[in-house]
Amino acid sequence: MKTMENSRQYRGIPDEEFFRGKVPMTKEEVRGITINKLRLKGGETLLDIGAGSGSISVEMAIAVGKQGDVHAVEMNSEGVQLIRKNREKFSVDHLQVHHGKAPEALEDLPVLDGVVIGGTKGAMKEIFEVLREKLRPEGRLVINVLTLENLSLAHELLKIHDYRDIEIIQVAINKGHSVGNLTMMKAENPIYILSATKKGESQ
Amino acid sequence: MKTMENSRQYRGIPDEEFFRGKVPMTKEEVRGITINKLRLKGGETLLDIGAGSGSISVEMAIAVGKQGDVHAVEMNSEGVQLIRKNREKFSVDHLQVHHGKAPEALEDLPVLDGVVIGGTKGAMKEIFEVLREKLRPEGRLVINVLTLENLSLAHELLKIHDYRDIEIIQVAINKGHSVGNLTMMKAENPIYILSATKKGESQ
Amino acid sequence: MKTMENSRQYRGIPDEEFFRGKVPMTKEEVRGITINKLRLKGGETLLDIGAGSGSISVEMAIAVGKQGDVHAVEMNSEGVQLIRKNREKFSVDHLQVHHGKAPEALEDLPVLDGVVIGGTKGAMKEIFEVLREKLRPEGRLVINVLTLENLSLAHELLKIHDYRDIEIIQVAINKGHSVGNLTMMKAENPIYILSATKKGESQ
Amino acid sequence: MKTMENSRQYRGIPDEEFFRGKVPMTKEEVRGITINKLRLKGGETLLDIGAGSGSISVEMAIAVGKQGDVHAVEMNSEGVQLIRKNREKFSVDHLQVHHGKAPEALEDLPVLDGVVIGGTKGAMKEIFEVLREKLRPEGRLVINVLTLENLSLAHELLKIHDYRDIEIIQVAINKGHSVGNLTMMKAENPIYILSATKKGESQ
Numbered sequence: 063m064k065t066m067e068n069s070r071q072y073r074g075i076p077d078e079e080f081f082r083g084k085v086p087m088t089k090e091e092v093r094g095i096t097i098n099k100l101r102l103k104g105g106e107t108l109l110d111i112g113a114g115s116g117s118i119s120v121e122m123a124i125a126v127g128k129q130g131d132v133h134a135v136e137m138n139s140e141g142v143q144l145i146r147k148n149r150e151k152f153s154v155d156h157l158q159v160h161h162g163k164a165p166e167a168l169e170d171l172p173v174l175d176g177v178v179i180g181g182t183k184g185a186m187k188e189i190f191e192v193l194r195e196k197l198r199p200e201g202r203l204v205i206n207v208l209t210l211e212n213l214s215l216a217h218e219l220l221k222i223h224d225y226r227d228i229e230i231i232q233v234a235i236n237k238g239h240s241v242g243n244l245t246m247m248k249a250e251n252p253i254y255i256l257s258a259t260k261k262g263e264s265q
Numbered sequence: 266m267k268t269m270e271n272s273r274q275y276r277g278i279p280d281e282e283f284f285r286g287k288v289p290m291t292k293e294e295v296r297g298i299t300i301n302k303l304r305l306k307g308g309e310t311l312l313d314i315g316a317g318s319g320s321i322s323v324e325m326a327i328a329v330g331k332q333g334d335v336h337a338v339e340m341n342s343e344g345v346q347l348i349r350k351n352r353e354k355f356s357v358d359h360l361q362v363h364h365g366k367a368p369e370a371l372e373d374l375p376v377l378d379g380v381v382i383g384g385t386k387g388a389m390k391e392i393f394e395v396l397r398e399k400l401r402p403e404g405r406l407v408i409n410v411l412t413l414e415n416l417s418l419a420h421e422l423l424k425i426h427d428y429r430d431i432e433i434i435q436v437a438i439n440k441g442h443s444v445g446n447l448t449m450m451k452a453e454n455p456i457y458i459l460s461a462t463k464k465g466e467s468q
Numbered sequence: 469m470k471t472m473e474n475s476r477q478y479r480g481i482p483d484e485e486f487f488r489g490k491v492p493m494t495k496e497e498v499r500g501i502t503i504n505k506l507r508l509k510g511g512e513t514l515l516d517i518g519a520g521s522g523s524i525s526v527e528m529a530i531a532v533g534k535q536g537d538v539h540a541v542e543m544n545s546e547g548v549q550l551i552r553k554n555r556e557k558f559s560v561d562h563l564q565v566h567h568g569k570a571p572e573a574l575e576d577l578p579v580l581d582g583v584v585i586g587g588t589k590g591a592m593k594e595i596f597e598v599l600r601e602k603l604r605p606e607g608r609l610v611i612n613v614l615t616l617e618n619l620s621l622a623h624e625l626l627k628i629h630d631y632r633d634i635e636i637i638q639v640a641i642n643k644g645h646s647v648g649n650l651t652m653m654k655a656e657n658p659i660y661i662l663s664a665t666k667k668g669e670s671q
Numbered sequence: 672m673k674t675m676e677n678s679r680q681y682r683g684i685p686d687e688e689f690f691r692g693k694v695p696m697t698k699e700e701v702r703g704i705t706i707n708k709l710r711l712k713g714g715e716t717l718l719d720i721g722a723g724s725g726s727i728s729v730e731m732a733i734a735v736g737k738q739g740d741v742h743a744v745e746m747n748s749e750g751v752q753l754i755r756k757n758r759e760k761f762s763v764d765h766l767q768v769h770h771g772k773a774p775e776a777l778e779d780l781p782v783l784d785g786v787v788i789g790g791t792k793g794a795m796k797e798i799f800e801v802l803r804e805k806l807r808p809e810g811r812l813v814i815n816v817l818t819l820e821n822l823s824l825a826h827e828l829l830k831i832h833d834y835r836d837i838e839i840i841q842v843a844i845n846k847g848h849s850v851g852n853l854t855m856m857k858a859e860n861p862i863y864i865l866s867a868t869k870k871g872e873s874q
Binding site for chain 2: 072073074076090091094095097098099100101102103104125217229230231232233234235236237238245247
Binding site for chain 4: 208209210211212234236238241243244245246247248249250251252
């Protein structure tokens with residue numbers, strides 16, 4: 063192997079390499095798809111709402127590189143601690159942790175190139191309102207939902223707020239587990255990933 | 266957005282941005298998971314066997330960066346042309362295209378840090394034989410299969426050739442399609458992704 | 469094998485045994501689950517709205533037996549012809565075909581023990597209104613939907629109309645197809661099946 | 672509702688109506704598909720190998736009616752007790768319980784019209800040997816497997832023993848669970864269902 067540029071290039075981090083605690087964590091495969099839907103080219107300013115243990119935030123930070131910025135918003139204290147530990151482990155200083163609840167915690171953020179919504183605590187509508195200002199025209203929005211009601215609501219809000227290229231996918235992963243010398247396929251819970259581009263105002 | 270470092274950072278390329286022809290193409294989500302399973306850090310020398318239109322090869326080349334190398338092997342002439350066009354479009358000069366069939370086409374390759382097998386034309390056993398030499402200890406092997414027989418064969422070969430941390434996942438993606446003002450979920454065919462690490466000889 | 473009682477016992481009819489035309493047909497596995505969710509004991513009076521080629525109606529008629537009744541409502545003429553041909557093929561004279569559109573076509577029907585909604589042509593709300601009278605207390609309602617909007621609407625209506633034991637499942641079937649001497653798994657489109665019991669008025 | 676003929680007609684029994692203990696139980700939807708794949712017409716003599724709590728055996732007994740016979744083989748004592756309790760609950764006297772292990776426990780059985788294999792304890796090969804005699808020509812065999820190795824083995828054996836119309840499906844069910852007033856889709860583990868017809872010797 064030739065010399066590595068630096069750790070920022072790291073791609074596809076296995077779940078078990080993150081500090082996790084008891085906070086539920088988005089699984090590796092879903093994390094990878096989520097970040098890809100941001101259509102990153104490097105250098106972006108991003109936001110992760112409901113960051114949990116920070117696994118998505120960390121990989122976003124690696125993806126944008128040190129010319130970029132990532133803001134993680136998490137209301138749970140244990141989560142905030144985990145994000146800090148993961149930030150240190152993966153040396154992503156350009157990841158900033160905000161302890162608080164969206165949309166209030168978003169007020170002081172700069173204009174964003176992309177946003178991931180992983181959890182909303184019932185405030186999805188209010189978050190969309192704030193993103194009218196905070197997400198730049200042509201910016202990308204990716205939303206992960208586990209419930210049918212939030213799937214429906216997120217879809218509705220994307221249309222109301224005039225996003226374009228709305229895509230909805232459902233991801234189902236089965237993973238082989240060894241049982242003696244047999245391999246049993248076990249299902250992970252399905253997740254819906256919505257993604258879209260904010261319409262450009264001056265275009 | 267701050268200035269982008271360069272196009273190599275591009276992550277999560279939508280299917281429609283590739284030149285495709287009639288060659289079947291691995292879908293975006295599966296492509297992303299496949300590359301993540303290589304556990305790349307930048308600078309690696311990689312191989313894509315049965316590269317098709319080169320969509321995986323291109324994203325591998327972007328992922329390893331210009332300090333790395335990617336070799337794409339494809340026996341179909343139309344495929345080889347498409348890979349060349351995609352290489353040009355995404356400016357990944359460190360992607361080398363080899364027109365031929367594995368394992369023969371692998372003979373002159375350097376030692377590899379990681380290998381993706383996307384198609385084998387019935388020669389999976391012979392490919393594993395060649396990888397005994399060509400894939401370095403601790404190198405990563407990722408295999409995408411669509412059929413039950415190749416799933417079984419690939420799993421068997423990984424065990425026979427003494428790979429460790431063998432993982433098997435099945436990925437199923439449903440995608441929303443607009444039908445009037447309704448959104449119908451349509452299924453993409455499921456794919457099995459096997460991945461493993463080659464045992465280190467001197468460890 | 470001992471002597472069969474009569475053809476009504478037939479269970480699990482393969483898709484290819486039905487007359488089909490170009491009308492889309494619910495697949496065997498989904499048909500079986502749908503009918504099971506009616507929780508039949510024999511002798512019921514049932515309704516199939518949007519009956520298509522009548523495959524569900526026929527199996528419902530077999531399931532309730534000759535002491536029961538099944539009404540199939542279909543607005544497409546080709547569908548109506550197919551239902552009649554399938555009725556004849558499977559000797560289920562107690563299956564009555566109504567050419568028309570729900571809810572109008574439901575007006576002259578007797579009180580029902582169970583209803584399957586396979587298609588609504590945008591009139592799901594009106595159909596629920598009619599079922600306030602036509603579906604008996606403790607009767608069963610099963611709804612098959614392919615789109616996210618109808619999933620959401622059906623779920624909403626079940627709650628508004630005070631149904632109990634509401635269950636939502638998503639069924640995904642992959643089927644092996646021979647490609648040479650390999651078996652490729654191909655996906656059928658996922659379907660959502662909602663089922664519930666109408667609250668008893670006098671209980 | 673008109674008068675019911677008798678309890679044999681009961682179709683689509685919910686999981687929670689069976690006595691279950693700690694024995695793993697095939698879920699309702701899979702049970703329904705499994706029985707449908709037997710292509711029953713009533714009056715058959717059937718066998719359920721690895722019957723567990725007897726939920727499939729009971730529904731098979733209901734499906735064949737009192738002119739038929741069902742034999743349930745189960746090696747676990749708790750399972751045998753549960754099968755007996757479920758037999759009583761659903762009044763299916765023509766279900767016979769055999770405490771033992773296949774293939775030994777199959778020796779005294781009559782010739783069979785159809786067989787479900789739900790568990791083999793590693794003896795699938797031996798079970799196929801016994802079915803050469805015990806399953807009649809044109810009889811149906813349905814096999815449920817959870818592991819990749821048994822999927823592969825069952826497929827292989829069906830081909831070696833010259834079965835025809837071999838079908839393999841994978842069934843994945845997601846079920847909605849209420850979390851507050853949201854509905855979270857949770858996955859049940861996928862199952863593979865193989866089914867085939869034994870070649871007729873004199874046809």
